[in-house]
Amino acid sequence: GESVGLHLPTLSVQEGDNSIINCAYSNSASDYFIWYKQESGKGPQFIIDIRSNMDKRQGQRVTVLLNKTVKHLSLQIAATQPGDSAVYFCAENFGSGGGADGLTFGKGTHLIIQP
Amino acid sequence: DAGITQSPRHKVTETGTPVTLRCHQTENHRYMYWYRQDPGHGLRLIHYSYGVKDTDKGEVSDGYSVSRSKTEDFLLTLESATSSQTSVYFCAIRAGGAGSETQYFGPGTRLLVL
Numbered sequence: 001g002e003s004v005g006l007h008l009p010t011l012s013v014q015e016g017d018n019s020i021i022n023c024a025y026s027n028s029a030s031d032y033f034i035w036y037k038q039e040s041g042k043g044p045q046f047i048i049d050i051r052s053n054m055d056k057r058q059g060q061r062v063t064v065l066l067n068k069t070v071k072h073l074s075l076q077i078a079a080t081q082p083g084d085s086a087v088y089f090c091a092e093n094f095g096s097g098g099g100a101d102g103l104t105f106g107k108g109t110h111l112i113i114q115p
Numbered sequence: 116d117a118g119i120t121q122s123p124r125h126k127v128t129e130t131g132t133p134v135t136l137r138c139h140q141t142e143n144h145r146y147m148y149w150y151r152q153d154p155g156h157g158l159r160l161i162h163y164s165y166g167v168k169d170t171d172k173g174e175v176s177d178g179y180s181v182s183r184s185k186t187e188d189f190l191l192t193l194e195s196a197t198s199s200q201t202s203v204y205f206c207a208i209r210a211g212g213a214g215s216e217t218q219y220f221g222p223g224t225r226l227l228v229l
Binding site for chain 1: 160174205216
């Protein structure tokens with residue numbers, strides 16, 4: 001079935017470098033995407049979202065890029081810090097209920113920051 | 116945390132016993148959700164609610180029921196717990212106003228079924 005997936009389960013980067021976390025989706029009807037950060041023992045924390053009518057959106061130290069042609073989503077984290085260590089999930093919504101019927105999540109990428 | 120609390124935070128129970136998890140929100144959000152999180156599966160939607168007494172099934176609803184008798188509380192019940200229901204359960208609300216689909220999550224409940 002159609003699902004949201006991730007290219008890499010673990011990503012290790014040096015502190016201060018930029019991180020890029022990738023996500024592939026297969027449902028062309030998806031119109032809303034979210035990135036979440038989850039630290040150990042905690043619930044997912046919203047980072048940034050993007051709608052399908054956009055191809056880029058920036059937040060504080062984070063940028064999300066959406067390439068609808070190849071159904072690819074990425075999260076870029078600038079100047080990675082130790083506090084960025086976590087599992088990152090992408091999620092999509094393609095339901096007809098305007099989001100009322102929940103999100104579909106990828107399996108997550110574990111970002112490890114090396115000193 | 117979007118004013119979401121979950122109780123209990125941890126629970127150990129035996130196979131065949133009923134279990135109810137509670138999600139409580141303080142900001143009058145209309146939409147509420149229950150997800151489970153398991154290694155290798157990410158988060159999967161169990162049930163959701165779009166108002167008081169209005170609920171619907173998600174991807175993995177078998178073995179679960181829900182109730183929402185008031186806006187602030189969304190209950191998830193395992194009628195007869197099985198070991199396959201050992202998981203971490205997250206409640207979420209949808210916030211941000213009309214047209215927003217952003218969901219915010221509670222701290223989770225760790226359930227172990229022996």
